[in-house]
Structure formats: C-alpha cells, structure tokens
Amino acid sequence: MATDAPQGTRRNSELRMLDPRQIRLHRDPFAQLHLEIGSEERYGPVRAVRCLPLTRPYEFISLQDEEGREIGVIADLAELSTGSREAVEEDLEFYYLNPRVLRIHKVEAKNGIITWDLETDRGRKKVHVRDRQNIRPLPDGRTILTDIHNAKYEVPRGEELDPRSRQWLEIEL
C-alpha cells in the first residue's frame, strides 16, 4: 500500500493554503500541536513540516496529521498571531535540531571522512562528514554540513566567523 494513498481517503490534488487570520495553533500539555481552522475544523495532534527547511525555514510550513496527510500549508509564520507562531516554532525547534556553528576549531580529513571540531550554540561537538557532497553551500552564503548520522549543522556566512574559523571553512569549500 502506498503511503501516499491511505485507504478510504481521496488524495487531495489541490494545495490548501491556510488563511493566517482563520487559524489558531497551540501546544497541549503533552507538547502536541493542535490546529483550529475557523470555528468548524479542529485537528490534533498535528505536526509542522518545513517545505524549505534550509532556504526558507519560517515560510511554507506544512501541517500534517498523524498519518502524514497534509491539512494545509502556512505561507509565512510571521502572519500568524504571536501565540500560534510560538507554538509552531516550538514544534519546529524540536523536530529540526539545527545546531548553529559558532567557531570551527579544526578540520581534518582522513579516509574520506572529514571531521569538524565545532563549537555550536549547543556545545562543542566533533562532527563526521562523509564526502564533500555533504558540505553544501547555500546561495545566501551559509553552509550546511550533514554528518554521517544525517544531522545537519548550520555554518554561518564566512564574514560572521572569526578569521581562524573562516580559514578552515574556506579550505573545505
């Protein structure tokens, strides 16, 4: 059975963009996200998924039910009320653990694995990255490292780093 087509439900072919004025979101005591659209529709628990987690992390948020079926898409979190926005952001924060790199201590390449000794906003970590394919520069100058466990680390633009870190980064790019 294809997961795209759960039994009994017609696949929705149209993208539903949610009207920011119509929706309310909140987290319940169990940290589950709930969605209300207008006064009739209620969903919960729902999950927030980023359509463009790297380039536009706070826009185009897909809200899905537990089965992974999409309820609708929020175009821009900034248009939501403060409470709703915070609820979604908390949910996203949990799901997308994207440590931000503050400093690069050292980069070593050995046997095709590049080991980055990083100071992140979540503490110091040695990150192992396989192949250069997993070091991905974004158009805005940031760099995303994907380690061997598929965790992602965001390296800010070179100008925002100290000279030593910038050097390490430039060598690897």
Place this chain on the structure above:
Amino acid sequence: MAVDEKREPAAGQAAAEPEPSPIQLPESARSQIQPFLETDEEIRLAVEADMVLPASFGTSWLVATQRRICVFVAGGKAPVLKVDLPLSCTVSLRSRDGLGSSLLEAHTLEGAVPLLRYTEARADAVGAAVEHLRELLPDRPAEEEEEAYGGEAAERELRKKAKPCPQCGNPMPRWMSLCPDCLDKRQLIVRLLQRAQRYWKPITFTFLLTGFLRFCAIYPAELQRRLVDDALNLNLQERTPALLDVKMDLLWQIIGILALVRIAATVAGAVQQFMMTWLGEKVTNDLRIDIYTHLQKLGVSYYDQKETGWIMDRVTGDTTTLQSFMTETLQRTVLNAVTLLVIAAMMFSQHAVLAMLALIPAPVVCFMSSRFLKRTHKIWHWAWRRRSRMFALLSNVLPGVRVVKAFVQEDREFERFQHTSQEYMNARVDAARVFAGFSRATNFVMSLSTLTIWGYGGYLVLQNPTGQPQDGVTVGVLVMFMTLVAQFYAPLQELTNMSQQLQQAATSGQRVFEVLDTLPDMEDDADAVELKEIAGKVEFRNVTFGYDERRPVLRNVSFTIQPGEMIGLVGPSGAGKSTTINLICRYYDATGGQVLIDDHDVRQVKIRSLRSQIGIVLQEPFLFHGTIAENIAYGCPDAGMAEILAAAKAANAHDFILRFPDGYDTMVGERGARLSGGERQRISIARAILKNPRILILDEATSSVDTETEALIQEAIDRLVHGRTTFAIAHRLSTLQHANRLLVLEKGRLAETGTHQELLANEGGTYRRLVDVHRQLAEMVGVGG
C-alpha cells in the same frame, strides 16, 4: 525541352548554375567508352561508382545516351561493357540501400536489372544522376511510381541539402559550413590570431617584455668581455695608481650595469610571467564561452549526432591547448628566432672563423632533435593510448563490479588490469630510455662547441702579440663566446620542437572551429511571427521526414488534432512515434509537407514562442543538478513558491518531497540519482504542470515504474492532461484508455486512427494485432507468475 538544356556540360555556366553537370566522367574514360557507342549517339548522363557488380570494389561507370543505359567496368586496358539496356525497356529505376552500400536497379517489364553498386561515399552523386536519368525514361507512369516509392520524392529533396564543397567538390557534412578536407592549417592559425586581436595591446606589451628579457640574458656576455678585456686586463708594467683608479672605476661601472640588468630582468620577468598567464586565461575563457554559447544555439540534431564526451573535450581540452599556443608557442617562436640571430651576429662580429667553428654542432643538434621528436612522438602516443585504455578498463569495470562479483571474475579482471598497467609502464620506460640517450648525446655534441672555442680560441689568444683587442682575439672574447654558446642551444632545440606544437595547435584549432563553424540548422526565419497563446490545434499535412538522408521515417502522414484532444500515439518501435513528437516541437523540420499549429506553419513562427507552449514529460525524466524546487521551476524561474508547491501537489509529488529531511531544498544529483524513477517522473510532471503548456507531450511517461506508482503518476497525468492538447506515447496500451483518439503508426505511415473501441473492432488492423500480442503476453505473465 528541359532535358536538352541540361545535356550540355557548359563549363562556363557552372558558377551561375548550382546544378552540377550530369555527365561526370573522366576524359580518359570518355574517349575509351566512345567506341562502344554508335556515331549518332551522344552521352546525356554519366556517373562513376566505386564498386563493381555484383559486390566488389572497383570503378564502374553508368552512361546513358538518348537510346540506352550502359554500365562499364574499368578494366586493364579498356572499359568492359557489362550492361546494355535500351531506355525503351526501362520502366523505372530504384535504388536499394544496404548497410554501407546501395544497389541501383532498373525495372523492366520482365524484372529488375542490377545496374550499379556503390558505397555511401558515392550515394549522393549516384542519387543525383538517377534523378536525371528518370527524366530520360520514356512515358514514365507517374502515378504508379509515386505510389510504389512514395518516400523517394522526399529523399531526393533531402539529398539536395547535402551540398558539395565549392572547392574540392566532395560532399560536405550537412552540419558544417566549411569543408573539413579543404581546411588550411595556416589559415587556422590566422583565424586563431584574429580571435586574439582584441588583446593586441597587452600582447604587444608582453612581446616587448619578453624581448627585453632576452636582451637581459644576452647582454651580460658583452659586459663580461669588457670586464675581462678592459677592466681586468692590466700589465704589470703599466701598474700605476692613476691607471689602477681608472680600471677600478670601470670595474665598478660594469658590475653596476650587470646588477642593474639583473634587477631589471627580475622585475620584467615577474610582470611578463603574470601577463602571459593573464592573457592566456582571457583568451581561453573567451573561446570557451564562444563555444558554449554556440552549442546552445545548435539544434537537437547536432546532439543526436555527436557524443557528449566529444563535445566536452572541445570545450575544455582543446581550448587549453590553444591557450598555450597563443600565449607561449607563438611568442617563443619569434623570440627564439630573434635570439639565435642576435647571438650569431654578436659572435660573427667578434670573430667570424671562431663563430663558424662554435656553431658547427648546431645543424647536427637540429637534425638529431627532429629525428628524436619523431621517434618519441610515436612512443608517447603509444603510451598515451595505453593510458586511456587503462582508464577505459577502470571506468568500465568499476561500475559493473556487481556483475564481476556475481560471476566470480575478480581474478580475470585483476589480470586484465595488471596487463594494461604493465603495458603502460613499458611504454613509459621505453620513452625514458630514448630520452635519456638522446639528451646525453645532444649534450655531448653541444659540448664540442665549448671544446672548439677553448681549443681554437685559446690558440688565437696565444697568437695575439699584445693581448689587446685591436691586435686579435682576447680572453674577454673567449669568455663572451662561452656565455653566448651556452645560450644558443636552448632556443635552437625549442625551435625544433615548435613544429610539433604548431601541429598540435592546428589540430585543436580545427576541432574547435569545427564546432564554431557548425551552422545552427534551426533558426528563426527573418519574417517569423511570434506565436500568441495558442488553442492547441495540431495538423500534419503530407509530412515526410527522415533523420538519415536516405531513409524516411515518416512518409506522407496527415492528421488534424482539435484543441484539448488527447491523442495516443501507438505503433511498434521505429514506427515514427517519437519522430512525430520531434516535428511538433520543431527539433527537426519536415522534409516534405507541413506541420501546422493553430494553422501556423511551425517554420514561420518564432521557435521560442512555439516551444514555450509545449510541455514534455519524458520516459527518462532529466533533472538538473540543483534543488527539487529549482527543478520544478526550471521552465518558469519566476514562479512563486506557492505555485511550485501547488504544482507538486497536483503531480502527487508534494507528499514524498516533504518526507525528505530537506523538503524542497533537497539536492538532486546530476541525474537525480537519489530519487526513484517514479519520484523523478512526478517532479517532471510538476515541472510540466507549472509551465502550463497548451500542448503536452508524454513520452512513455509511465513505462519505467511499478504498477502502484504508475497509478499515482497516471492520476497526476490525468490532472495535467485536462484541457490541453496531449500526445501520449505508451507501450502499455492500458495507459491510453483515456485518449480521445489513437493514431496508429506503422513503418512511417499512418495506418489507422480512431477510438480504442473502433480500432479494436477492426479485425486484422494493426491496433487489434498489437492488443492481441499484449493480451498474450499478459496471459503468459499470468501463467508464469
């Protein structure tokens, strides 16, 4: 009468009339053939073929007079008459194409008479002759023949396009504007230089700098002579304090100049080196960009004919060769020549005999160098081929490692590699051996110069009664000679090598210009109109087309498709389905007939405006290196993100895309390696949906996926198809059930049209046969599974 007019060879008219003379017969053969003919018979047409019947190589001639067709075979002394066929018996002519050669037959009422066998090389000439010959035939049954050989009219038209080279007369490749045989290497170099023209200022500047550097290298020789002869030459008797002071001053002066020359050389050297590199990069970059821009202009047909590797090599490899030629080889050639002349002049001005003796080894070195080059060239070439064989082996075996392991062939592969690797090594060792021997030998010959100078020069110095310059050879002159000789041989050897580099550059230049000279076969007519938003009506009027000049793929196909109709294109492989699509997109132009979109001939509208309204979903969807979002927006870079998401949603792609950790930011590999076939297919459908074309082409869009994914794709396609004129090619006939009509093609002809039901009802029809075969297959699978 038209025939009579064409009969005359009319050499003077050749320039005005593009049609070549129908009589293509060497004068010697003509005189030998004449005796076979009756006195009042005159040759109306002749053509030479490069084969002899039945099937061997040789020369034969087909000669037609007003009465008969004769075929002669070139014999030892005189031609032999092989075929003698009265024109009155000949009903029609037909050429049959084999692989690599063709046979021309005359059809009489009794049967076929083989006339001429010829290879592809002569196909155009014979084809043109046959056309003339047909005009000589009596009361040609026009309709019958048209029916029997419907493709030939179009074939003839195609053949006309392969124009002969105006210089050598050989037929040129259709895609070239210059004949590759007539390319002059010298002309190539001139063309290359023309490309560097816009940089003439920096080029002149570097040239002068290099000249100055050479001067800096040679001039110290003269200074050294003065140092020895004037400054350090002091007889004990003359040793007075005043003279000593003068000599000291002179010494310091010369040392000072020497130091200045060294400093100037260092600075100039740095600047020159930078300028050379800078210029080289500039020129190559220009060339690369020119080639790439030109490649983008070329039509699909070009890419069908050339391998990607072949094209890439021209953009990268050959431009690099040209770079070193333009910036180094060229400058060095001139400067080396000048250096040699200056050095020789300096030597001769000092002492002609000594100079002569010192330069005796020069011709020997030249001779040895060129011999050596030829020899090493072979060895290097050999080594190079071994190396590419080694690479080929690797790139062949490594991707197929599963197969190797499955068949337990590791040992064999190991041996194969060991063997090629060893051969490569042997070639290099060979080259090293030859090189070592040669370089020592030339060094020895060159050292003879030094010996001669010491020997004969020393003798001359001792003969000099006063030791003063005005009385004969001095020690200073000897020192100067030694310095100059040391500088003489390097440029000499370089000059000998130059011819090889010149050759290389010419080859690269030829390869590069081959691309640049290729004419885009598909260009907008000057009066082409912009195609407005179309409704989607598509009409074929008697369309005939062939990729190969002699083999039509579509013959006389006509149909009309109303806007919004969904059409299934059905037929066995090679029936012309994809060709039909190629003509609608105008990747190629029909050779005969017309393709009309909304009643506009596609040849009279701007290509961009046509293609922007056509969407294509291919069997092997091509995704570019980039993110999924970028790939969906490929046809419409300005699309908003919400539109992209909506398109993906409609293509049943949104859900699986969101399951990737990076969502729409997910990078797609060069060929979309990280996505499954069905996923790639749905992304390409989303791309088509976003483009919102009026005409949609689905080329076997569901053939590469499993049944379940097929359902998802089919659903997406149904949404996409809605309200657009659609052409769908599918081998699985089930996917065409929604089609309004089916066009059944067979062997390039439109065999049937109608709905699925109508065609099924036609017992003995092509479609019915195809469906039956499918059913049988399905049953077999059912039994087997």
